[in-house]
Amino acid sequence: MSVITIERKVLEKNDQIADRNRRVFAERGIFALNLVSSPGSGKTSILEKTFQGLRGEMKTAVIEGDVQTDLDAQRVTQYGVPVVQIVTLGGCHLEANLVQDALAKLDLTGIELLFIENVGNLVCPSNYDLGEAMKVVVLSTTEGDDKPLKYPAMIRNSRILLINKIDLIPYVSCDLNALRNNALQVNPDLKIFEISCVTGEGISDWCDWLRKKDCSEQ
Ligand code: MG
Numbered sequence: 001m002s003v004i005t006i007e008r009k010v011l012e013k014n015d016q017i018a019d020r021n022r023r024v025f026a027e028r029g030i031f032a033l034n035l036v037s038s039p040g041s042g043k044t045s046i047l048e049k050t051f052q053g054l055r056g057e058m059k060t061a062v063i064e065g066d067v068q069t070d071l072d073a074q075r076v077t078q079y080g081v082p083v084v085q086i087v088t089l090g091g092c093h094l095e096a097n098l099v100q101d102a103l104a105k106l107d108l109t110g111i112e113l114l115f116i117e118n119v120g121n122l123v124c125p126s127n128y129d130l131g132e133a134m135k136v137v138v139l140s141t142t143e144g145d146d147k148p149l150k151y152p153a154m155i156r157n158s159r160i161l162l163i164n165k166i167d168l169i170p171y172v173s174c175d176l177n178a179l180r181n182n183a184l185q186v187n188p189d190l191k192i193f194e195i196s197c198v199t200g201e202g203i204s205d206w207c208d209w210l211r212k213k214d215c216s217e218q
């Protein structure tokens with residue numbers, strides 16, 4: 001029982017700081033997205049394709065969460081996008097206070113879009129509000145079509161699902177219809193994009209949605 005109490009206190013504290021982050025985003029008109037997925041689903045590649053797709057139309061910044069390295073941050077920097085790296089040193093999720101610290105290191109002037117790339121983990125990041133407008137969950141076809149049923153909290157707490165690596169559909173045992181239906185069964189309000197960072201398929205639809213930044217859209 002005491003464990004549950006401590007956990008609840010940690011989350012309450014986290015939510016207070018998340019609200020502060022949310023106020024910063026609201027005051028500055030920043031649309032913040034919390035990118036969550038298992039490791040290797042392609043979050044960083046999606047960011048790269050997104051920067052290419054938006055071609056500098058929206059002033060964007062990135063907060064990169066990583067367990068150990070700044071390799072992803074180095075990739076993102078090549079696109080001229082301001083990036084702050086958070087190394088969690090083994091921590092398996094980002095917390096609102098880490099994002100608050102990262103925000104202090106970013107020049108937020110004129111920033112319209114902020115991507116927070118969470119640590120690759122489909123479990124606990126779903127519990128931690130970072131102050132984002134919404135969570136964007138990435139599932140790749142190589143992970144199979146049953147992930148939404150195995151990690152329902154993440155699907156339920158997300159507003160967008162990016163199904164990545166659709167170019168690999170002929171080679172993997174993933175039924176795209178089943179994946180879509182499993183996800184919608186858990187969260188009927190989920191907006192789904194099917195994309196490939198190799199062929200570029202679906203990226204323009206995703207970028208169009210970002211241009212509109214329509215939070216009310218289901
Ligand atoms: Mg990455």
Ligand code: ZN
Pocket residue numbers: 091092093121124125
């Ligand atoms: Zn964790």
